[in-house]
Amino acid sequence: MEPDTSKNITAERVRRVAQGYTSIKSELVEGLGGGFRYCELGEPLFDEAGNIRASVSFAELARHVFFTETGEPLPGDAALDTPFLGACRGVGIYLLYNGILKDKSTNGGNVLTRAVLASLPPFDGPKVIYGAGCLLGADRLRAARVTFRQTPYEIRVS
Secondary structure, three states, X not given: OOOOHHHHHHHHHHHHHHHXXXXXXXXXXXXXXXXXOOOOOOOOOEOOXXXXXXXXXXXXXXXXXXXXXXXXXXXXXXXXXXXXXXXEOOEXXXXXXXXXXXXXXXXXXXXXXXXXXXHOOOOOOOEEEEEOEEOOOHHHHXXXXXXXXXXXXXXXXX
C-alpha cells in the first residue's frame, strides 16, 4: 500500500461516510455521524515480555495510562512534569515513573510510600496511582481513597 493511502484516500472516504456526500448521480447521501482521528503509531511501549521498554518517556507512558484507565485521551493541555495526569469522571489519575518526583534514589520515587503519597499534588476525590510498587497497607490506601495499580503488570495493553 502506498504510504499516503490511509492519510489521503481512506481518511476522505471515512469522512464522507460520517458527514455525508453527494453521489455521482447528484443525490445527497446522508452521513452516518461520528468521526475519526488519524494517528501514527510509534515504537511499542512494551517489550515481548510485557515490560516497559527502557526508552519509553514519562509523557508516552502517561498518555497510555490515562487512556487505558479512562477511555479518554490525555488532554492536550496536561502538564507532563507532574505525577498528576488529570481527572476523569471525578477520579484523579497519577503516574509514578521515570523519576517524575525528581527523586534520585534507587526506586526514583516510583514506589508509593507515605512520603511519596504526601508529596503528590492534591486531588479531592478518589485516586488511581500507577507505580512500580506500593509499601502502604490496604487500610492506609482505603483511608486515602487510593487504588494502586502496579506497573507494568496492571497497565492494560490491549
